[in-house]
Amino acid sequence: MTRYSAFAVAREAFRDHQGWTRAWASPEPKRKYDVIIIGAGGHGLATAYYLGKNHGIRNVAILEKGWLGGGNTGRNTTIIRSNYLQDPSAAIYEKARSLYEDLSQDLNYNVMFSPRGVMMLAQTEHEVRGYKRTAYANALQGVKTEFISPARVKEFCPIIEIRGPRYPVLGALWQARGGTARHDAVAWGYARKCSEMGMDVIQKCEVTGIRSDGGVVKGVTTNRGDIDCDKLGIVVAGHSGHVADMAGFRLPIESVALQALVSEPIKPCMDVVVMANTVHGYMSQSDKGEMVIGGGADGYNNYTQRGSFHHIEETVRALNETFPIISRLKMLRMWGGIVDMTGDRSPIISPTPLGNCFINCGWGTGGFKAIPGSGWATAEMIAKGASGPLAAEFGLDRFREGRFIDESVAAGVAH
Amino acid sequence: MLILDCPYCGIACDETELSPGGEAHLTRFGPGSSEDEFEGYLFMRENPRGVHFERWRHAHGCGKWFHAARDTMTMEVFGTYPAQTTEPPAELRKTISEKRPGWSWRDFS
Numbered sequence: 369m370t371r372y373s374a375f376a377v378a379r380e381a382f383r384d385h386q387g388w389t390r391a392w393a394s395p396e397p398k399r400k401y402d403v404i405i406i407g408a409g410g411h412g413l414a415t416a417y418y419l420g421k422n423h424g425i426r427n428v429a430i431l432e433k434g435w436l437g438g439g440n441t442g443r444n445t446t447i448i449r450s451n452y453l454q455d456p457s458a459a460i461y462e463k464a465r466s467l468y469e470d471l472s473q474d475l476n477y478n479v480m481f482s483p484r485g486v487m488m489l490a491q492t493e494h495e496v497r498g499y500k501r502t503a504y505a506n507a508l509q510g511v512k513t514e515f516i517s518p519a520r521v522k523e524f525c526p527i528i529e530i531r532g533p534r535y536p537v538l539g540a541l542w543q544a545r546g547g548t549a550r551h552d553a554v555a556w557g558y559a560r561k562c563s564e565m566g567m568d569v570i571q572k573c574e575v576t577g578i579r580s581d582g583g584v585v586k587g588v589t590t591n592r593g594d595i596d597c598d599k600l601g602i603v604v605a606g607h608s609g610h611v612a613d614m615a616g617f618r619l620p621i622e623s624v625a626l627q628a629l630v631s632e633p634i635k636p637c638m639d640v641v642v643m644a645n646t647v648h649g650y651m652s653q654s655d656k657g658e659m660v661i662g663g664g665a666d667g668y669n670n671y672t673q674r675g676s677f678h679h680i681e682e683t684v685r686a687l688n689e690t691f692p693i694i695s696r697l698k699m700l701r702m703w704g705g706i707v708d709m710t711g712d713r714s715p716i717i718s719p720t721p722l723g724n725c726f727i728n729c730g731w732g733t734g735g736f737k738a739i740p741g742s743g744w745a746t747a748e749m750i751a752k753g754a755s756g757p758l759a760a761e762f763g764l765d766r767f768r769e770g771r772f773i774d775e776s777v778a779a780g781v782a783h
Numbered sequence: 784m785l786i787l788d789c790p791y792c793g794i795a796c797d798e799t800e801l802s803p804g805g806e807a808h809l810t811r812f813g814p815g816s817s818e819d820e821f822e823g824y825l826f827m828r829e830n831p832r833g834v835h836f837e838r839w840r841h842a843h844g845c846g847k848w849f850h851a852a853r854d855t856m857t858m859e860v861f862g863t864y865p866a867q868t869t870e871p872p873a874e875l876r877k878t879i880s881e882k883r884p885g886w887s888w889r890d891f892s
Contacts, residue, residue: 609830620826622806623855667803668785669855671832676784678799711826768822 369564372476391556392563397570397595401429403750404588404597406575406611408432410441410551411728411735412603413558413569414743415750420565422744423751428567429597430559431590433574437555440605443673443705444736445628445650445662447641449486449546451513453502454773456761457714458509463758464741468549471740477557479549480655484640486546487516487524489690491535491646499541513543524640527693535647535689548641548652554739578614584723585615600725601750606671606706608729617721619729620767621708625675626665626733629684629702631694633657647686651694659694661687665707665733675704707732712766714773717745717759726750727764785858789841790849790865796841804838807850808869808889832856834879834886836871839863852879 370376370389380387403419405412408430419425432438448468450461467474468481490496499515506513518530521540530537559569570592577589578600587596604611606623633656643650648664663683666675680702688695710716710730715738717728728746731738745758755763761773785798806828812820829835835855840848850868852861852875861882862875871891879886886892 607832609828610832618823618827619830620822620828622828622830668837669806669830669835670858671855672858676798678784767826768818 369560372478391560392569394571395568397429397431397568397573397590397592400587400596401568402427402597403599403601404428404595405430405601405603406588407439407602407604408436408555408559408569408571409439409603409605410437410554410558410739411605411731411742411746412601413437413555413562414739415601415603415728415746416562416567416743417558417565418744418747419751420562420567422747425751426565426567428562429595430562430567430569431573431575431588431595432569432571435571436559436569437552440705440707440735441555441739442552443628443703444551445652445660446548446551446736447486447546447643447650447652447662448481448549448737449543449641450511450737451486451488451502451506451541451543451546452775453505454714454775455509456773457775458506458511460741460745460758460762461738462509462511462741463744464738465545467740467744469545471549471554471557475557475561477553477560479553479557481547481549483545483547484652485524486543486641486643487521488541488643488645489521489528489537490539490541491537491644491690493538495646496538499539502541511543512545513541516540516542525638525642527637527691528642529690529692533689535644535686537690546641551736554736558743575611575614578611578616578722578725580616580722580725585725598724599750601746602720602725602727602729603746605729605731605735606708608708608727612720612727615720615722615725619716619727619764620711621716621730622669623671623706623708624666624668625670625672625704626663626707627675627679627702627704628660628662629680630654630658630660630700631697632700634659634697637693644687644690647683647690649683649687649690651687651691658700659697665709671706673704673706707735709733710767712772713775715742715762716764717742717749717755717762718764719749719754720764724753785860787839787851787860788863789844789847790863791845791847792841794844796844800841800843802840802842804840804848807836807838808871829888831888834861834883834888836888838866854883
């Protein structure tokens with residue numbers, strides 16, 4: 369596989385770019401693998417990558433029913449932050465954020481990580497108190513955040529109307545090393561490295577059944593034949609309930625559509641990410657100039673990757689007051705992704721009732737930012753057969769035991 | 784936009800007029816139940832791809848709760864029925880069987 373570098377670009381420039389090779393191979397599935405990962409989105413590919421890199425397990429297949437990163441990895445608003453309230457969340461999201469810092473070097477693939485700063489606006493007194501509490505918690509967790517004044521909000525992002533009228537900006541939780549990355553590139557970069565390590569990334573391969581013997585997983589049935597494995601990782605986000613059903617266990621998950629949209633491209637006007645959770649909207653500007661806007665999730669089960677138009681309307685209507693500059697912009701396109709919501713809005717990284725079968729799901733509305741940390745923790749769990757320190761608190765048994773990692777209420781994240 | 788008929792008012796309601804109320808026909812377990820039962824009641828959900836039964840409230844209308852049968856893949860609505868029941872009516876199940884032969888949801892089919 370060609371190594372990407374400035375030298376390679378120069379060399380190819382002299383030979384009409386004939387020397388570039390495919391970024392990853394498209395092999396036929398083998399009869400058996402040590403580990404099969406179902407789902408070649410960011411989390412599945414990162415799991416496979418860290419299985420190879422950290423644990424030396426390279427006889428791995430990653431099966432994808434569609435195309436690489438065609439699910440939620442390609443449907444999010446690319447925000448990366450780790451300013452969570454609860455210790456287990458802060459640990460795994462900060463691990464992910466810190467891995468993003470040098471992911472481009474690690475993968476030899478430019479994921480365009482841009483630590484431009486993430487600002488979560490406090491637009492009610494409750495949010496002010498909540499975010500101050502989060503800032504103090506982050507200080508104890510070793511996550512660098514601070515609570516900033518409305519004047520500094522205006523300084524960082526001049527296009528914000530901080531005086532209201534309905535939603536005055538009273539301050540913000542600021543994470544200077546949060547930001548964005550190119551979402552497709554994250555999936556592509558991991559896939560390329562997995563392929564380079566000898567793993568099989570197999571697209572258009574839909575798992576239709578999971579075979580087991582005596583309560584231990586034996587392999588999967590797919591539209592391209594049966595494939596055996598010693599260990600199985602299920603990393604399929606919105607479709608987790610469907611695949612868990614094949615494996616014979618239930619999940620505390622409901623799948624709903626979450627939407628986002630982009631405006632027509634305009635000149636650079638905003639170089640930070642702003643989240644406004646009171647009004648359920650968040651916005652950043654892409655490198656192409658589009659304003660990238662995330663909205664609310666539907667309140668009912670849905671697998672259609674569309675979502676209801678009135679959520680878009682509500683989001684944009686509210687954001688208009690905080691960002692008057694966007695009121696005349698045209699919407700360029702909108703889309704939806706199927707997100708897997710758990711009862712406490714925290715993910716599940718866990719062994720399952722089926723032996724040697726592991727699951728990573730429940731990232732809900734905030735999975736993209738977690739990809740490297742999630743893959744790191746899931747790979748460790750699959751390699752060792754039990755959850756490591758990063759994943760320990762995210763077990764399936766927490767729902768039975770009442771050990772919730774309650775982020776939906778506590779952190780005021782956009783859901 | 785999702786449109787459901789309120790079985791009380793007899794009118795077609797846009798979803799902006801309604802509040803979603805989650806999965807239908809859950810058996811409530813409280814103090815004295817086993818851990819499995821309590822966990823199942825609070826957190827475990829069918830989350831099907833296909834036929835689904837759910838609770839809705841005509842929040843900006845008569846205010847009453849009702850049930851709806853819907854396909855989560857196509858958004859097709861099979862019908863709605865009042866809340867005072869623990870299972871989908873036989874007639875509605877027959878309608879669904881005509882449109883989705885072989886469907887099942889929990890113990891219903």
